[in-house]
Amino acid sequence: MSQFLLSVPHDSDEEPTMETMGPAELEAAMAATGAIIEELTSTGAFVFAGGLMPPSSAITVDNTGESLSTVDGPFVEAPEYLGGFWVIDVADEKTALDWAARASKALGGRIEVRAFQVPPEE
Numbered sequence: 001m002s003q004f005l006l007s008v009p010h011d012s013d014e015e016p017t018m019e020t021m022g023p024a025e026l027e028a029a030m031a032a033t034g035a036i037i038e039e040l041t042s043t044g045a046f047v048f049a050g051g052l053m054p055p056s057s058a059i060t061v062d063n064t065g066e067s068l069s070t071v072d073g074p075f076v077e078a079p080e081y082l083g084g085f086w087v088i089d090v091a092d093e094k095t096a097l098d099w100a101a102r103a104s105k106a107l108g109g110r111i112e113v114r115a116f117q118v119p120p121e122e
Helices: 023-043 093-107
Strands: 002-011 046-051 059-062 069-072 080-090 112-115
Touching: 002 093, 023 046, 023 080, 023 093, 080 093, 093 112
Parallel strands: none
Antiparallel strands: 002 080, 002 112, 046 080, 059 069
8 A cells, every 4th residue: 555645736826715715615615525535534545634724824944054943924935835635545556546536526626646755675
């Protein structure tokens, strides 16, 4: 089994959150994500999932120099950002892509699929 990150990109200009969505839009989004989570759980592929606040809420921490620095805002400006994700544990990349296709259809948007790195065996 391999773990994959299925990420949900959002447009940085929009920064949608549960607080900014209308009741019907929020209900539809929660139903779509809930259905994917239920299906993943029923197959044993679900590890965990989460929705993230937009980059404008980020605080960047840098403790690599002489003193600690904290700066309001994201580390990097980007046209898109990670809005939410699922971590799944499936047999192979093809299976991860199948789940991403289901999630994309349910959410009406793109899903990025990336495998977690696996340490080399000694």
